[in-house]
Amino acid sequence: MKNNIYRQLTRAAIAAVIAATGLTSCKKYLAPDPVSSFSQDYVFSNLPYAKAAVIGVYNNLSGQNSYGLYFSGYYPYDSDEMMGASGTADGERRDLAHYNILSTNGGIASAFANQYSGIERANICIEQLPKMSLNNTGTTQEKGELKRLLGEALTLRAQFYFDLVKIWGDVPAQWTPSAEQSTLFLPKTDRDTIYNHILNDLKTAEDLVPWRTEIGALGDAADERITKGGVKALRARIALFRGGYSLRRATNQMERRPDYLTYYKIARDECADIMARRDQHTLNPSYKALWQTYVCGRNANEPNGEFLFQIAEGGNTGSTDGRIGVYNGTRFAGAGGGSLSVLPNYYYYFDSTDVRRDVTAAPYEIKTDGKSVQAHNINVVYDGKFRRDWWSNPVNPTLATLNSGINWILIRFSDVLLMYAEADNELNNGASAADVAAVTEVDKRGHGGNAALVPTIPTDHDGFFKFLVKERYLEFGNEGIRKYDLIRWNLLTTAINETKTNLANFGATAQLPMVAPSYMAPPPSYSMTGTLPTSLYYWTTLPTVFNGSNLNTYDDSRMFANSVYKPAPTATPANTAKVSWISYSGINSTFTTVFAGSFKTNHSELYPIYINQINASGGILTQDYGY
């Protein structure tokens, strides 16, 4: 009996020991493989996952925290072309637009963090992609694709830093993955250092990515991914900012560096490279088709390559899609839009033959019947480039979701032409024939391709520059460009002050003429008469013949029965209804009392850093520029 018990005990003990050691010796038990995540080694061991890592970097460009909303709808206002969300102070988007910005404004938090998230993702790719064994062992196509991916990561990182510097000035800069940083507590780096770094990166990236039409060799389809033209155009744009004015931390003044021409040269040369490859990139002949057919048509592949760099939005999620045309733009059957307003002085800067006016401004909405228009008073003219009645592919103008799937166009070929002209004018202290030709090309397209309608372009340095300031004004309305152009030219204060004057003039009960701005070529003379119409009459029933041509469908350029430049008829024309126009009191309540209300020079040009982000830095990160 006793023996039996001991035997049982021994057996039990042995079993327990075996069970225990079996498990402990097996270290694997305490290191189960992750199934829903992937180790870094795995991701950078094969091409599809390496590509997924770069797609993950692109992800930071799209979505609400980036160009899906903040960088497109919130930040680039108020400037002399558009006003941001109107209404009383809200501690958020409205205050951002009117420069009433506190460091507690939640609207500055997520976008700032998003850029660094993108930088970290890019840093990992930039570090890991060159280490992949496929660089040596892969096929030519695979090696080419890896080069392209690296070039894209470098370019994306440059874009993220560029946005940070443009909006926040000096910011912390880190060029290696956070896991390899000895400390994450970094002070601000001077923006010139950052600019120089990314200009060099882009120089490297240019040679890594192919031209637009060469991607087929890598097995890639035409889509929104970055190509050589986009890298070069971005480098040109960043160079102009590096050579432009910005609000400096040391002096709290708008300054530009003495060596700025070095960077203007970079801009000119990059643009010249692109302009030399018209097989890759050139203007689409129709300014309207760009927006109606391609942007609102959700077709990323504009055949002329006018879109050098665009941001893909889609998927209807906050992190991948944007509110372009939903937050802003006109309404369709009561759905969406309306947060951004075209200023009256901008509307009147276009001459009567400039097709860009009626693309850029939409003084109407579509009624609930889905076709007839309801014109708007002058204080509710929306931006038109993303208008719902143009949405197609799929046609879904009443889509009431937060997101539209409409791409944001970062750089167009007309920008390349105008950057070339601007830089060259600066370098030569006057415009060359090539410069004039570049501006003419843009302006001619803006006038429907009719060279006769292009105004005379001065060739002296200042005259040409002012013409260029105007041309960019007319060409890039609501593309998130104007405010930052004005800052790099140190013209934002002037522009805001003169715009305020003109808004007051338009809103005065007894109409006062628009004053020609000091900082750019003047508007058409018939816009400055002081006898602009106080009412406009839009067709409620369409006339069969209008201005000599058949008019059987609504056309935004022929919506009104009377001229927008001449005094209104005293009697209401038949088949029309009236909207209030110049001298309307709504101009004062909507614009005059609100527009850039809290703008302060040498302060408002840059944003504060969000309070929680300052607090998280352990005292390393400073809040500057008077915030």
Add this chain to the structure above:
Amino acid sequence: MCTDQNPSTIMKKVLLQLFMLFFLCSAWAQTKTVGGKVTDETGQPLPSASVKVKGTPIATSTGVDGTYHLSVPGAHSVLVFSFVGYKAKEVTVGNQSQINVNLQPDATLLNEVVAIGYQTVRRRDLVGAVSSVTDKDLRDNPTLSAAEALQGKLAGVQVTVADGQPGAPADIYIRGRTSITQSGSPLYIVDGVQVDNALSVLSPQDIASIDVLKDAASTSIYGARGSNGVVIITTKGGKNTNGKTSVNYNNSFAIQKLPKELDVMKPFDFVEYQYERSKFTNDTTFITRFVHNSDPYSKVLSYQNTPFVDWQNIMFGRNALQQTHNISVNGGTEQTQYNLSGTYNNQQGILQYTQYKRGIINFRFDHQASKKLKIGFNVRYNNNVLDGQGTTDAGGAGTNNLRQIVRYVPIQQDGQSLDYYDAAEATATAGNGLSLINPLKELQQQYRKKSNSVLDLNAYLNFNVIKNVTIRSVAAIDYNNTNSRSFDDTVTYNARTTGAKQPLILVANNNIRTINNSNTIDYNNPSIFGSKHAIDLLVGSELYQTYTWTNGLDLRNFPIGTSPDQAFANYSLAQTVQPPTVSEVPIHNFSLFSRASYNYAGKYLATFNLRADGSSVFGPLHKWGYFPSASAAWRISDENFMKSQNLVSDLKLRVSYGSVGNNRISPYSFGNFFAPGRSYYLNDLFIFGASTAGLGNPNLQWESQISRNIGVDAAFFKGRLQLTVDVYRNSTSNLLLNNVIPVNSGYGSQFQNVGATQNTGMEIQLNGTIMQRKDFRWTGTFNISWNKNIIKSLGSQQSFTVNSGYFNTSQQPADYLVKVGDEVGTFYGLINDGYYKVSDFDTQPYSNPTYPFATTKYTLKAGVPVSGITSTTIQPGTQKFVDVNGDGKITTADFSVIGHALPRAIGGFGQNFAWKGFDASVFFNFSYGGKVANYNKLEFTSTYSNGANLLSIFNNRYRTVNPATGAQVQYASATTGAIGASPDVLQSLNANAKYWIPVQSIEWDNNQTFALENGSFLRINTITLGYTLPSRISKKFAVSNLRVFVTGNNIATITGYTGYDPDVSTRRSSPVTAGADYSAFPRSRMYVAGINVSF
């Protein structure tokens, strides 16, 4: 695992045993039979009391009616009657065949068995700090959650229920909050098996006892997860009833009511305020519905008799019903016992459209297979369904339903139904997602169903290898499956913002499989070689692994008119499909542990524990952690020098020192792992993208806590008064912190081992029998505990701030501060300083035809701090704060520590009375010295949303429109500055104004002293009156025991808090954000009537 037993051997033994049983029964039939009844001091039957023949293995226990039958070897036999908590009684059988005994309570409770982790000990031999409650303590609380029933009952145990929603989770904190941002919830062990959130999956009726281990001496045997304390729950098993079946049925019905409403503006005050608002914002979109342009102010005045639509009453005012049915069938023999119980709960929430249903089946089976082998298993199935959206949403203000209920327009317009959806109002207030929606309509359109089912299977085997050596093995598998379905119809926040005003659904599944196995070998010798030296040695291993699957579907744009059921049954109707989300996460833990206990004559006791834990959540460098502890106790009352006095009947001194750990962090935080979900839509097509999910930290290691405890257990006056006092200091180091890191890293936070906290405290528990007469017994209980938390270190940092996210998870100034030298739950914010007075301004004459009432321009005087908090123009009446740093500006740089959430002291006290068949009890619990951030009040006194109602305290606000005449007297804008009537007009109008002009922008998201209120309270938690029918009467109905009772729960709360209830915590993801009250479902008052019947 003790897998060595040959199955056929076991089988043989079982068969032999059954055979023996049969044989023995017939053999015993030859001997004498006695029977009788065991009653307690009040004459009530004592079920499950043990009846033994002294010196033999012959034993039985009493049935539910207290009766027993036993065959005894002969007249010389001595019967020993015993029952936990009562003094044993011995009776010689003699020639009696009927022996009735009356047991007297043993007030010292020293023989009570206490679970201490893998073992049980008598309380007499306990060396650690353990608090216990038994089913008797839980009986009177009618709530469905055992956690709520624990409130105030145990010294050092703080129970905070999130809010009053049915099925709401409860946080239990034992001895303060040791971790800073990690879960502070204790480890739950149910019948030897780890079960997450055990108190919400068990029915209170199934619980036999709850033992809470508080110091390291008791918890370090659970090393890995012991740092937050361990709660050991024993469920009710079967009893030896000599084969008789006992049936118990408990039934209760309850009515729940909203105890308190927030006082909001009535129709006239509301319209009058909206009129004023339209004047200073120039925004007339809302007021024109009530006041047309001609003769406006007389129209405002016409609202004086308009009926008030009391939304809180409409939404929360119902008599919500709750019913509970619990039936248990149990019984058994000497060898085999079983208990099968079923519970059904059905609870309506006081909020419309909310309901919680729960069904629990619990089966426990214990069988003595042989003299040496005992086996048992336990099956538990819990299925619960929560319907209805509730009010809480940790996401932020946009989806907070409470704000709709409190703030929606208190007026019903002609021709509109009560649930009228006002589309224009929703659009006009869409900023920041804060659209005002008719709350009735909104809740009708938010379909929510959360179904949870839990299946626990566990089995044990107890093998008595030789005398003193026992092998025990417990194995369990647990499936916890949750399916959440939500459907949002056209007008809801989700449908409006993401669903194109079309129905959308979200389906989320969260399935966790847990496997737990522990094996121990125990050598227990109570008397080594016949000496007074006793020793107990335990070694064991434990394996604990979880596998978590989650998946989610987000389907949108269903055709308008689709019903929730149709949508969930027809995914293909969705026109927009978001990429589905799936994740699977395994976690493996393996541990080895040992315990050595020694005592000499029950007088000197010592215990040593050592546990080694390995966990897959840590990287290769730091997988293992080691947690030792030691404790000792000295029973002073057993010393000779104590024998001569009568005052102290028992006195024990305990000391312990030890270390425990914590590994509750997200798995794989040690490395850089890529997760999908970072897609990009090239050509509008989904392209798979991936990125690092977080910043890995390869140096992560176990958080460890050193716990020190000194305790005294004493009993006085022959046990009539018992006192337990514990003093402790717990120091936690290598604190696992999801630490905020600089934004330039690309991440918001990283798990790090930084910092240290310390909790120091004292606990006093007092129980006493105040009066003891023949038919009357009065007992009382009291406990109080003090805890002081201090953050000793945060690694390289001195402080960081945390945003509770009540308004917006990312875009809101931080409202909590974590700072070295301060404590967890520290509020960070501005100090209110009323509003700018007219006298703070310089005046100059002003005239402008647009503002004919304005004769004066007001410019802030030099030296008066300028508020940078408000984004509106500063004018007389603008909210003002203290310029803490004295820089002349009021900015976020003026944030400072403004209060602490953790209470200084918590506790409870109760009285129990028993007189003949009647029993009565009253129980109070209290909390003292903590603050609550009443964020509801902050929002409900602001006016960001046009047309939102305000709390009525703001009738006493600074006025810019004269309420007598409707004349505007003040205006301000960026262009005009502050302008208005002459200073004396403004001053006389606002001579008694207590509050500022309601803030127009969302600056109410700045935490401030206005929001902080004293959260101290004294609550009458329960009052119960019961009556038990004398058994001679109930017997006639074949009922052995029948008790009827009425209970009131949450009867009254004495507090200065102005919100719904001060015992609230709505942002519970981290202990740091304690005491935030926003969007909480108000707690109800409950009246219960019930019946307990035994057959």
